Amino acid sequence: GYHHKRLGITARGAWVCVRRHFHELGRNVDAEPITVVGVGSMDGDVFGNGMLHTPNIRLLGAFDGQYIFIDPNPDPLISFAERRRLFQLPQSTWRDYNPALLSQGGGVYRRDAKDIPLSPEVRAWLGVRHSAIDGEALVRWLLIAPVDLLWMGGVGTYVKASSETNESVGDRVNDGARVDALQLRAKVVGEGANLAFTQRARIEYALRGGRINTDAVDNSAGVDLSDHEVNLKTLLHTRPDQHAPDVEDPDRLLQSLTEEVCASVLQDNDRQSLCLSLDRARCRINLDPFMDLAEQLENAGYINPAAEAFPTRKDVSARETKELTRPELALLMASSKLALKQRLLEDEGFLQGSWSYEFLASYFPEYLRAHFSERIRSHSLAREIAVTVICNKVVDQAGVCFLLLGEGLVPTLL
Template structure:
């Protein structure tokens, strides 16, 4: 529903919409009108808001005849199309954004048969990933592409994630709704808050929850982007992570269409990267594994668990019911999920493996050291500075930050020592000392790091 979209084509189960040269403002207002009306379709779109040569066509027609203007502006080869063939052409258009918002799997890999996709209703509409020309694919739906289809698109330059990443907002919203309502069950019993008062507070927090959800989504997407920036250096780490998870019978790479060891070797020789959809899969698995293992340790063994738990909830709830939050029935699960997500997002898949898995140390103790590090150096701020940097700077800063985290945790630097009241000052000196060592190694782009250290 963005005001800036020039929507040139769309389709649903009943109609095909074509608007060759849309008026941005007029078309936005018309989409907004339909959005606010129940049970409307493309056939309800005001024809006066469609540019010359466009129209709305029924998919029941045997043949759809487009105008010459539509054919020219969309780059099509002819005017007459069977509806299913026209939809295929829409999926192949060289547009900035291809958006999936409904049911159906419309893109597969060339090596896959339609029968493997298990969406027979759309077999006549589906195209191969190497036919996609869109710069970006966004998904408000699930299963718009097969995983192999996603990889095929990504290999040819289309930017896309997994549907689980693009749709994470809905899952996060549901999680917040459940966790906040569970909190209020105790609040209403022990604090005497009425149902009406609860509902008023929930309504007042709508925007706050939305901000928390969007921040979580942004952090996840940034984490994938930073993996892409560091991709060549991390390929060997990905191999180690996959082998580790397979050895633990936690995943099968073949089920997730991840490269074999031989394919990884070929990728290293050709300096190829994993794609965003592949990184999203691997990142989700290492997070799930770490969460499962970390939940086996008592909550009290995790440094700063109270702060992590409180920060999960909107500030209004922290102010009103901090004591009740700390007694939340799902506090252990919330803390572990938040901690693992933050850690993997911030230091990356390879560093997370080295620090948390490839060690003989107690996992809870290692995570506690990481929490101390995060407190002292405001790692979330550091990572957001990285996210705002230019592409080359992102690579250098991510490498520096990940290596610094590994060094600190591996050497058991207690960055939150109660016995050192000036510990943060000392550790900041340690950070700058690490930079001096880093500089001597003449790691590519080390000069870029220094200006960012002034923030810490």
């Protein structure tokens, strides 16, 4: 099967989203240095791969459950090489970072330490007056540090909305380190880890101009790759009829398709991220269709506004911007795709005709389309795959409000 950490697929997908954020801010993360604070350690999949995505990363600070890493003025190339060494070192921790490579004022400390001395460099960067603080306080200061990117790549919910209590978050072990979204000073958040922010925190941060999607958008590449792997294995291991020959060495064939499958997965990340940007632009012009759609999705049971922090019209009208945020649009995007998919699957005659094969086949790598068309046609999940491809293409390109075309949608979709 596909080795997610070796491929770094989840982190690569999250970086596709991060790159779009910076592109829309007029920044090129592939050509200029960016300052980063992160949650995680270099032995982890999402954090480790994420912090090796580009040598332009200037990682000023990071923490995990055990240690806190501080490097207030890193040399990008030297620190990149050291992070790569730690990534390749089995079960490494921040304690393994070569202290001789840290910039002046840097250090590695235990998170449970009661008295961590702060260098003048760290105090100037973070704006801390105290000469020493405990580990949990230092974590809080790192979370609200003035950086380009806050990279969430470790376990834990570290950011809540100011209106929420720690008890409501449901992550007691990190209660002492959690901050409010109003305090954040990072320009962009990459939420490669699950539930790093509460949904209300994402919205609060976005309303203050922060660039953020949701964890479901940013880290979708891992789930997407797993889905592809299952569907490809089903194709390669299931004969369309009893006379069809077995595929010779299916596992080797699966591995040979790795890069093309990963490229398809990353394209999904790119299209979803672009969809949010386009819908945000449409939302600025006319909010009403989005709120109409939200009401339809709520009535059909696809959205629970109270549980998922989706605003009412009155809530949105009270905002200075009078528009929905990216996290809210991400909820609409996911819900609208689900609603459209269910509606199309319920229509027995919808996929009748040769046209549907083009959508089904487009899901599979070129080699399989050329050599295994009969297996593709007879795939046990052919309808589901085709409908998923159609829903993604329609919503990603036309936006969530395409669903407002109503009951006439299915027969006129093409």
